[in-house]
Amino acid sequence: MSVATEQDSSWKEILDQYFPEFMAFFFPKIYKDLDWSRPPEFLDKELEQLFNEGQAGRRLVDKLVKVYRLGTAEPIWLLIHLEIQGYADPTFAQRMFIYYYRLYDRYFQPKGIDPGSAGRLDKVVSLAVLTDGNKRYHPKQFHIKEWGFELSFKFPSVKLLKYNENWAALEANPNPFAMVTMAVLRMHQNKRKPPEERLNAKLGLTRRLYERHYSRKEIIDLYRFIDNIIRLPEELDQDFRREVIRYEEEEAHMPYVSSIERLGREDGLKEGLEKGTLIGRQDGLKEGLEKGTLIGRQDGLEKGRQEGTLILILRLLKRRFGEQLPEVEQALSLLSLTQLEALGESILDFSNQTDLTLWLQAQGQA
Template identity: 45%
Template sequence: MTKASTDLDNPWKDVIELYFEDFMQFFFPKIHELIDWNQPCEFLDKELQKVVRDATMKKRLVDKLVKVWLKEDNTAQLLYIHIEIQGQKDENFAQRVFIYYYRLYDRYGPNVISLAILGDTQSDWRPKRYRYSLAGFEISCTFPIIKLLDYKKKWKSLEKSTNPFSIVVRTHLKALETRDSNQKRLYWKKKLFKALYEANYSEQEILELFRFLDWVMALPEELEKRFNDFSAQHEEEKGMPYVTSIERFGIQKGILEQARKSVVDALRIRFKRVPQSLVKMLQSIEDAKLLSDLLKQAILADSIKTFKQGLENK
């Protein structure tokens, strides 16, 4: 049986941006209290790429950099929060945090802090300090860390919490726990899906948190079908068909993407080279029936020019 696949780092980046205030309140409540949440937060991920680019580092991008405003009673007005999400043990992790920190410090000044979420399976791996000394010179950098494995002992309190990250953490832990068992993963995916509805989240929150759940707890096709049947039945009983509608949208989107690809492939088989401008035109089509007709034309057309003229006349 194929092991359940798990992508943990990327889903975290998305959910942090969606629920940043909840993230800070859940994991770093003392820092949360310093921030003026009436002011907008700004995510600086794109700008960050230039700041931390380094050919000697395996991982070149900081996961998140967020600019926030502090409350008026603080000396500083702005704070830059650098967040690292680490899903695997890495002996150079503390050094990397330090390197990114001083590069951010060099660009933004002293109001930069680094935080780390450790989502690995090694309970004794807890890097929170980087130290270096040579010939009387010494430097030390200590940063707050959150070890997600620690929440296994807090499961009951997670079940009672309405913070979105209570379900995010439970999903993460069960994704790790079920890596070698698709059947166990199916069981926990169902259980966590039900928990979304029991926590009184809004429709939008359920959809967004389900995307995290669905991404992190991926299943083989056969078991995914069983989960989809379960979720549809559960939503029908609850009278809240939120996720089912999203699944239908996803299926339709997949059909359109495949139809577009089939047209382009047919043109490449017939004429070898397909202009990028024509590919873009095809990618913008949202009508499955039209794409079906275009596939027939791609097979029968005597030239790319003839096909394109026919498309422009549609």
């Protein structure tokens, strides 16, 4: 998977999971007018059907989201067309207009497609967030005027670089998209600097996830975003992951990333286990299990992941409740990878050894 594709995927995932927070951070006035008791509906398939990607030009992310207006007697919904634009495209405003009128034409025609629930469509609204590093690039309007004809299409457009002007406000804002914005800004700030400075910036952002007292899910989701946005050479990437593990164990005392996340990304087919965390390593078409030194070759990725996860679970249990009895270790070894991953999440909620025993009983292993 290319860097650009991974960054696209990171934006899509964070938007799908935290769209209300996205709107509250970047478009607070719109956020206040919407009824968030009704979950937003993502109409990505409808958007794909409407636009030919081969002719649309390269974009970062675009979304079509169905939301409801607040405080109306009958359900009134709107369609928000959102573009996350990652480079300075001189035709961007024109493209936004084209997307808008196609959406308007489709959904406002008598035979147009209704996204599917009770209520009526009020408006289609276009929004843009610009993540590029060009300070002079900030399209907000598409305008045509000739012979008495005039067309003006304006859309709210947020430039992430503008947030550099008040870094302190970003640091104080608990909204997850404050962290998203800081990650993009740090990426631009360190793009042409030595890799060691990118490493320090990435570590600083990761530590801040724990200092902000985010939930476990928020920490993992934001970590994934940061990890894909700020890239490091392989050697420094390994240093980064070791430091994250050390920080979690010795300072944060919250093994969220190291216990759940499979760290590392490689274009090949090999993944290994290093210091209790799955870290991708590429070595032709084989997969191995690595824990400090190579301790064995596995027949496939699934087996390597399962054994690596088991080692990590035993390590976490030892830290929390002490050395486990042989019969407990035997019961754990019979768990599937899915069960082990579920246990990794549940351990964080266990108060004592009895909780583990009850959990294993529920799995039929005690």
